[in-house]
Amino acid sequence: MLGIFYATNFCRNVFFNVGNPGDLFSSGTIFLMNAAVGYKVLTGVGFLILLMFGLLANKDA
16 A cells, blocks of 8 residues: 555565675565565464364364
8 A cells, every 4th residue: 555655666676786696685675575475474374274273172162
């Protein structure tokens, strides 16, 4: 929603001229955005696994 309100691209690469091609951190902020999405997916899958274990442990229900 910030991209819409400020009329700009929200997911743009802020540090687009940083680093050399092939370096580990040459992508600027794209690496950080990918890490944040990966963390979100990891927490969602972890929650589902914990939920399934909890339901398996509760055999009375």
